[in-house]
Amino acid sequence: MSIDEKINIGELKQSLLEGNIKALSKSITLVESSSYKHFEMAQVLINSIMPQTGKSVRIGITGIPGAGKSTFIESFGLLLLEKGHKVAVLAVDPSSSISRGSILGDKTRMEKLSRHKNCFIRPSPSGGSLGGVANKTRESILICEAAGYDRILVESMGVGQSEVELRTMVDFLLLLLIPGSGDELQGLKKGIVEIADLIAINKSEGENKDRAKLTAIEYSSALKYLNQFTEGWKVKVKMCSAITGEGLMEILQSLEEFEKFTKSEKIFERNRNEQLSLWMDKIFMENLKRKYLSSPDIKNYRSELKAKVITNELSPSAAAELLMKRIVGD
Numbered sequence: 001m002s003i004d005e006k007i008n009i010g011e012l013k014q015s016l017l018e019g020n021i022k023a024l025s026k027s028i029t030l031v032e033s034s035s036y037k038h039f040e041m042a043q044v045l046i047n048s049i050m051p052q053t054g055k056s057v058r059i060g061i062t063g064i065p066g067a068g069k070s071t072f073i074e075s076f077g078l079l080l081l082e083k084g085h086k087v088a089v090l091a092v093d094p095s096s097s098i099s100r101g102s103i104l105g106d107k108t109r110m111e112k113l114s115r116h117k118n119c120f121i122r123p124s125p126s127g128g129s130l131g132g133v134a135n136k137t138r139e140s141i142l143i144c145e146a147a148g149y150d151r152i153l154v155e156s157m158g159v160g161q162s163e164v165e166l167r168t169m170v171d172f173l174l175l176l177l178i179p180g181s182g183d184e185l186q187g188l189k190k191g192i193v194e195i196a197d198l199i200a201i202n203k204s205e206g207e208n209k210d211r212a213k214l215t216a217i218e219y220s221s222a223l224k225y226l227n228q229f230t231e232g233w234k235v236k237v238k239m240c241s242a243i244t245g246e247g248l249m250e251i252l253q254s255l256e257e258f259e260k261f262t263k264s265e266k267i268f269e270r271n272r273n274e275q276l277s278l279w280m281d282k283i284f285m286e287n288l289k290r291k292y293l294s295s296p297d298i299k300n301y302r303s304e305l306k307a308k309v310i311t312n313e314l315s316p317s318a319a320a321e322l323l324m325k326r327i328v329g330d
Helices: 009-017 021-032 036-052 069-082 102-109 111-115 132-146 161-167 190-194 206-223 248-264 267-293 296-310 316-328
Strands: 057-063 087-092 119-122 151-156 172-177 198-201 236-239
Touching: 009 021, 009 036, 009 132, 021 036, 021 119, 021 132, 036 132, 057 069, 057 161, 057 248, 069 087, 069 111, 069 151, 069 248, 087 132, 111 119, 132 151, 151 161, 161 172, 172 248, 190 206, 198 206, 198 248, 206 236, 236 248, 248 267, 267 296, 296 316
Parallel strands: 057 151, 057 172, 087 119, 087 151, 172 198, 198 236
Antiparallel strands: none
16 A cells, blocks of 8 residues: 555544544555655654553464464454454564565465454565564554554564564463474474463364373473563463364463453553563664664774774774764763
């Protein structure tokens, strides 16, 4: 969707608050634009809708390749819709692009979900725009909340750095695994398990059921020796099948228990506040880096220092200190 340079932000905001899908799509496109003028307009829009945001539960969904994330999101999303929620599905992946990100294919496979009037599915591009994809996903969450969506599903494309970013923008993180403890699970890093609020063994139907039980037992045992991300919350391991729907209600109940617990203990609000603070600091550092490293003088001096580091004339730390002094002075 193209953006009109003469777009009226006040009118766009009003349509967005009324839940207009075209306004919602246009607002996210504005946020994702690489144009500096659009960036400034997007900030005006985001600032104006802030009082209407924050009323959703933000659910991160990640998992190993082949875990069935798209099928799970459709089945779980439909369950949320049955419970009267408005559901938005977003994607975050610093390494993907809009032409290669799997969420585009997922949108066509999530046929029932994408046709529902109370569901909105949106892919996210990768780089090439101000602030980076993670920042834009955060802003897309706010836009969806302003449009009235109260359950935001944020999908991560893989297991890695994107999960660390994802954890800083959601309230609840679901880690999706599959039955078995073979090579496909050996590469799963302990840190990913430690930031999850719930582990679900998907594809636990038919012949997979016994293996799923063993996998659930293994992870339940492992959790006893790992740190938990959310203070006071005991991470559980659930079995489910996105194809048959078995176990999805138990996952929803765990999500509802998590929301009730974290809100009653003031953890929910505290985590949100910490995320906003981290977001501000991250954007500030990115802007600071971009401003100073784009200076011709600094770029040239940086190249000179790098050459000296490579030839062992300077240590990396000494070179960094010299670069800092050139930027901020003695």
